[in-house]
Amino acid sequence: MARVVRFHMHGGPEVLRIEEVEVPPPGRGEVRIRVRALGLNRAEALLRVGGYLETPTFPSGLGFEAAGLVEAVGDGVEGVAPGDAVSVVPPISMVRWPAYGEVATYPARLVVKHPPLLSFEEAAAVWMQYLTAYGALIDIAKLGRGDAVIVTAASSSVGLAAIQIAKLVSAVPVAVTRTSRKKQALLDAGAAHVVAFEEEDLGVRLQEIVGPAGARVVFDPIGGPIFEPLTAAMAQGGILFEYGGLSREPTPFPLWTVLRRALTLRGYLVHEITGDDDRLAAAKVFILDGLESGALRPVIAKTFAFDDIVAAHHFLESNEQFGKIVVTV
Structure with missing residues (x-):
């Protein structure tokens, strides 16, 4: 028993x-x-x-x-x-x-x-946090040096894992959180920038941070109204991963932004990685190496x-x- x-x-x-x-x-x-x-x-x-x-x-x-x-x-x-x-x-x-x-x-x-x-x-x-972040950012998006990546729900375990992985590959993590209460902790955790969307204009701040080049990758478990400012801050040909649905409000489809910038808006679940032996083996090597080196913690x-x-x-x-x-x- x-x-x-x-x-x-x-x-x-x-x-x-x-x-x-x-x-x-x-x-x-x-x-x-x-x-x-x-x-x-x-x-x-x-x-x-x-x-x-x-x-x-x-x-x-x-x-x-x-x-x-x-x-x-x-x-x-x-x-x-x-x-x-x-x-x-x-x-x-x-x-x-x-x-x-x-x-x-x-x-x-x-x-x-x-x-x-x-x-x-x-x-x-x-495993849940690092595999989820790795699968989207590394396995699929091939995130690399200099890429801006917007990470929402940044203080969650998956959000923090995404920040650590972005730093490990020399990308630029932009953390999005509700209020400024966790701002310093996110900066200490490795975020290059932090935006508190309940206290600041999310679209304006993201545009200021990523500039005309935009963010090549967005990693979001929320959906809802922030979808529009997130996509507006994306680079030409960028990809947005939606791996949750925490918002209780409708998620708009930003049709003209998607068309003008040839964006990919992609649903994503960690089971894409865990269900494939070869991809899972590569993920384990990446994550275990990161843990051993101290880059991931x-x-x-x-x-x-x-x-x-x-x-x-x-x-x-x-x-x-x-x-x-x-x-x-």
């Missing part, structure tokens, strides 16, 4: 319950992990309220990211053994392979030995105990965090 977090209906954080369940042994090609830390993601709150891409079957588990020690391996598993310290690449379905629990089981291809320099808390904060906003999972989800929804929320088990 093991304690896991499940929910029996959609709703606020209070629907999350810690329950004891029987955990089966790992199947062929699977690895069971004794979890030491969990990384929280906005997608988990969306699944909980019924607004995510997949539909849970109640009672449902949830969670994408975990780090811990290998407890058991199924037939055919090579490369990891009981006792190894590992972290988990997010699976395509958190309903099928939920992370929130004392133990969790995953396909072996998604289990990574993490560098000894990382704590379990840091290791649980690695997860930022932990706050740590909660497993029994405080409801409070952790309240904090997740507060938008007060700077970086990743982690739960220790």
